[in-house]
Each structure stands twice: as C-alpha cells, then as structure tokens.
Amino acid sequence: MAMAWRAAPRVAARLALGRRGIASCIDPSVGLTEDQKEFQKVALDFAAKEMAPYMAEWDEKEIFPVETMRKAAQLGFGGIYVKPDVGGSGLSRLDTSIIFEALSTGCTSTTAYMSIHNMCVWMIDTFGSEEQRRRFCPSLCSMEKFASYCLTEPGSGSDAASLLTSAQRKGDTYVLNGSKAFISGGGDTDVYVVMCRTGGPGPKGISCLVVEKGTPGLSFGKKERKVGWNSQPTRAVIFEDCAVPVGNRLGAEGQGxxxxxxxxxxxxxxxxxxxxxxxxxxxxxxxxxxxxxxxxxxxxxxxxxxxxxxxxxxxxxxxxxxxxxxxxxxxxxxxxxxxxxxxxxxxxxxxxxxxxxxxxxxxxxxxxxxxxxxxxxxxxxxxxxxxxxxxxxxxxxxxxxxxxxx
The missing domain is CATH 1.20.140.10 (Butyryl-CoA Dehydrogenase, subunit A, domain 3)
Incomplete structure (x- = not known):
C-alpha cells in the first residue's frame, strides 16, 4: 500500500481519539449525551482499526468485507434500531446517525451497505408478524445473513409507484416475475425485501415480500462496474416464475x-x-x-x-x-x-x-x-x-x- 494511504487510518485514528487534534468547532461529539459519546467512540475505534486500513484494498479488489461487518454486528451494528427481543440494539434514530457517521470515516462504501441492511431488518421488525420477526431478524442482526432492499427497476427509478414486477397469488404462494436494478449486495446477500405489484396500477397495488436466496426462479445479473461503492456488489435481481410463500409477505396486500x-x-x-x-x-x-x-x-x-x-x-x-x-x-x-x-x-x-x-x-x-x-x-x-x-x-x-x- 502506498505511503500516502496511511493518511486514511491516521485521520480515522484522530477521530477515534476524540477531541485531541480536532478543532472543537467541528467535533462530532459536541452536544451528545454520555451514552451517545460512548456509542460514537466504539464506532470510531472500529472504523480506525477495522475499516480504514483496508478501505483502499476493498475498493481496488472489490471485496465485500463480510467478516469485518460481522465483527461490527458483534458491537450491535447489525440491527441498530431494531428491537432487542430479536437481537437488535434498540437504539434511537439519532444514535443510529451518530454511529453511521462514525463508521463512515473508516469506509463510506461499506458503511453505506450496512445502513441499507439495517433499514431492511427494521422493515421486517416493524411490519412483520411475530413469526417473521423471529425467523428473519436474529440472523440478520448478527449479520450471519445479509439483506438487500429491492425497489428500483430498470424502468422505474424516481417514479417508484410505477414499478412492474408482478406477484400473482396462487393458493399459498405468490409467483413473482420481473426484475430489480442497482441492488446493493445483490447476489451476495441472503434476504431480499422486494416491492412488487399484487394489485392495480399506482402505489395502492404494491405489496412487500421477503424473498430468500436459493428460491427457485430467483437469479442475478452481472456485477455492475461502478465509479465508487466498490466494497459492495451491485447486481440486477431477476424473478422468473419465482414462488414465494404468502407467509413471507410483510403487512397486508397493498401496504408495500x-x-x-x-x-x-x-x-x-x-x-x-x-x-x-x-x-x-x-x-x-x-x-x-x-x-x-x-x-x-x-x-x-x-x-x-x-x-x-x-x-x-x-x-x-x-x-x-x-x-x-x-x-x-x-x-x-x-x-x-x-x-x-x-x-x-x-x-x-x-x-x-x-x-x-x-x-x-x-x-x-x-x-x-x-x-x-x-x-x-x-x-x-x-x-x-x-x-x-x-x-x-x-x-x-x-x-x-x-x-x-x-
């Protein structure tokens, strides 16, 4: 690694040390409670020791740092604002913001994926049944398994309500057909929180299904070549007569x-x-x-x-x-x-x-x-x-x- 790259770990270490060497006017700990300062310190230490020294290598070699993220999950960062009864940390949205800001000083790309993973786990925790929460959340909070959020499609980005991926109900299953684009973690993750059309046009016809990797009919496109965010893979997620149990639907039909x-x-x-x-x-x-x-x-x-x-x-x-x-x-x-x-x-x-x-x-x-x-x-x-x-x-x-x- 080039000598100049040592600046990244050194800067992360300065942040981890707190006020020392950082002007108080930009100190990110100002105004926080003692508990929040402790969360921040843990995250900054992790960023300095476990992320910043490898940030360049993960980018250059396009490495998805699974084991590093599992270490972060051991600190409670796999389900930060998920309820504790299913393995989450039960922290507030402000606590979460403080933690992600701190982690991002070590590797922004990896932290951004972790933020998406946390969002997916929260959705299952908040809108899932007790059975769904206990089935999915513990292994996601520990990052034994990883999650991806599937909303965007090749033809519907900003106009998300126009999505076309369909889910036709046949008995106790939904049969999915369509594709999702630009999915962070796609192909390497285990759980896909998918927005699909179970009803008519517009937002009221959309439902949310949890699709597990290995489900027949679920496949992935080629790994995208990106300007940044190279420590997380991005692929299309493709559904071809993909049968998903009705028991994997979050919330009611039309709530997606x-x-x-x-x-x-x-x-x-x-x-x-x-x-x-x-x-x-x-x-x-x-x-x-x-x-x-x-x-x-x-x-x-x-x-x-x-x-x-x-x-x-x-x-x-x-x-x-x-x-x-x-x-x-x-x-x-x-x-x-x-x-x-x-x-x-x-x-x-x-x-x-x-x-x-x-x-x-x-x-x-x-x-x-x-x-x-x-x-x-x-x-x-x-x-x-x-x-x-x-x-x-x-x-x-x-x-x-x-x-x-x-």
Whole structure:
C-alpha cells in the first residue's frame, strides 16, 4: 500500500481519539449525551482499526468485507434500531446517525451497505408478524445473513409507484416475475425485501415480500462496474416464475409502498449520516495536507484563499450535521413533518458533503487525483449519495410539495 494511504487510518485514528487534534468547532461529539459519546467512540475505534486500513484494498479488489461487518454486528451494528427481543440494539434514530457517521470515516462504501441492511431488518421488525420477526431478524442482526432492499427497476427509478414486477397469488404462494436494478449486495446477500405489484396500477397495488436466496426462479445479473461503492456488489435481481410463500409477505396486500417509503425516511437519514463521515474525514485530510505541503517556500496553510476554503468546508459540515440530527430526532418522535425533514437532511447533507470532499481533493492538487491518496475515494464513494434513496431532485419535489400544500 502506498505511503500516502496511511493518511486514511491516521485521520480515522484522530477521530477515534476524540477531541485531541480536532478543532472543537467541528467535533462530532459536541452536544451528545454520555451514552451517545460512548456509542460514537466504539464506532470510531472500529472504523480506525477495522475499516480504514483496508478501505483502499476493498475498493481496488472489490471485496465485500463480510467478516469485518460481522465483527461490527458483534458491537450491535447489525440491527441498530431494531428491537432487542430479536437481537437488535434498540437504539434511537439519532444514535443510529451518530454511529453511521462514525463508521463512515473508516469506509463510506461499506458503511453505506450496512445502513441499507439495517433499514431492511427494521422493515421486517416493524411490519412483520411475530413469526417473521423471529425467523428473519436474529440472523440478520448478527449479520450471519445479509439483506438487500429491492425497489428500483430498470424502468422505474424516481417514479417508484410505477414499478412492474408482478406477484400473482396462487393458493399459498405468490409467483413473482420481473426484475430489480442497482441492488446493493445483490447476489451476495441472503434476504431480499422486494416491492412488487399484487394489485392495480399506482402505489395502492404494491405489496412487500421477503424473498430468500436459493428460491427457485430467483437469479442475478452481472456485477455492475461502478465509479465508487466498490466494497459492495451491485447486481440486477431477476424473478422468473419465482414462488414465494404468502407467509413471507410483510403487512397486508397493498401496504408495500407505504412500507417502502417509511423505510426510506430512515434510509435517507442513514445515507446523509454516511456523507457526514466522509466529509469530516476529508476536512481532516485537507487540514493535514495544507499543514504539511509547501509551495513558494511556505506551507499551503498560510495561503488565505485556502484558509477561507477550509473555513467554508467546516461550516458546511457542521450545518449539515445539525440538520441531519434534527431530522433524526423528528423521525424518532414520529413528528408530522418528519418525512419532509428527512428529505431536507438528505438533500442538504449529500450535496454539501460532496462539495466538501471535492474541495478537499482540489486542495490536494494533483495528488488528490491519485489513488494513492484517500481523499479521491471519499469523493467517488459519496457521489452516489445524491442519487440513491430518492434522487436529490425528488427530495426538492417533496419539500416543495409540503410547502405549497401546507
């Protein structure tokens, strides 16, 4: 591994040590309870020791780090906001945001997959029957098994309610036909939470089924080649006369779209939190580079233009963190405006944090474009956050609709 890559573990270690070496104005522990600081410290330590040293290798070799994630699950990170009676940690949405932000400083791509897995387990825990909860959740919370979320289709992305994957009921089974696109973990995971059409057109005709790997008629497309997120495989998930027991349906027929959207409210907080971690790590990488690198006989840190840029990056980071945590509290409290605030947080944090990471790369000059330097991986891994869990254009539509109808 190139010498420059040691900056990634070193930055993660600085975060793990807490306030030491980090300006208090961007300290992510400010305002947290003692319990939350402890959750954060555990996650930061794990990111520094178990993720950051391997982040580049996982990206380059496209390794899905199953054993590392199982170690994270031993700390309670496999079902963070799942009820304890089925193996979850029973923590709040704010606690979850704090943990995902911390883990993302070690490897954003891997943490983002873990956030999707957590969303799937929560959906089963929340909308499943007692039998379903006890059948699926314990092995998912321990990450003995992994989960994927299947909503997007080749012809329906932002317009999720127009999905075409059909599920025809025949006795005690549903027969699925269709395909899902861009599925994180697809082919390597064990449980697929699938939105499918059991009724007429529109959102009321959609139901939610849990499909297990190995079910006849379930297959996968080729592994996609992506700009970032290379530590998690992405494939199409294909159903060809795939028979799934009616007992694997979450909730009632026609409830699937509501389940999907409620899951995504939390998913948007989760992915925004992953963006915060990448941005914080990038600010520290830029800070370190400006201090060490010299041009025209003096450190880059003496250049006022770059000082101002760093100040703007820090300000964006703190503003985004405050909004994400505000939305997380609203979601936990079940507030009426929670869905809109989740959309605001996802929109603002993913846009602003990408700008932060990209500016950090720019501050590295030509070095920032080399794969020997960690900052370029944060840029590549964070870019897709503006697209998934609902594109940021859709987030704007949700916010505008709320304002104009309210």
């Amino acid at each position: 779209f509501s389940i999907a959207m409620q899951g995504l409210n939390g998913g948007r907080i989760n992915i925004a939190s992953c963006s915060l971690g990448a941005a914080h790590a990038s600010v520290l990488l830029a800070q370190e580079h400006l201090t060490v690198r010299k041009q025209f006989g003096e450190p880059l840190a003496n250049n006022q233009y770059l000082q101002f840029g760093l100040a703007e990056m820090a300000t964006r980071l703190v503003a985004a963190r405050l909004l994400v945590r505000h939305a997380a509290r609203a979601l936990q409290d079940g507030r009426e405006d929670a869905a809109v605030l989740c959309s605001m947080a996802k929109l603002f944090a993913t846009d602003e944090c990408f700008l932060i990471c990209n500016q950090a790369l720019q501050m590295h000059g030509g070095y920032g474009y080399l794969k020997d330097y960690a900052v370029q991986q944060f840029v590549r891994d964070i870019r897709v956050h503006q697209i998934l869990e609902g594109t940021n254009e859709v987030m704007r539509m949700i916010v505008a609709r709320s304002l104009l109808q309210g």
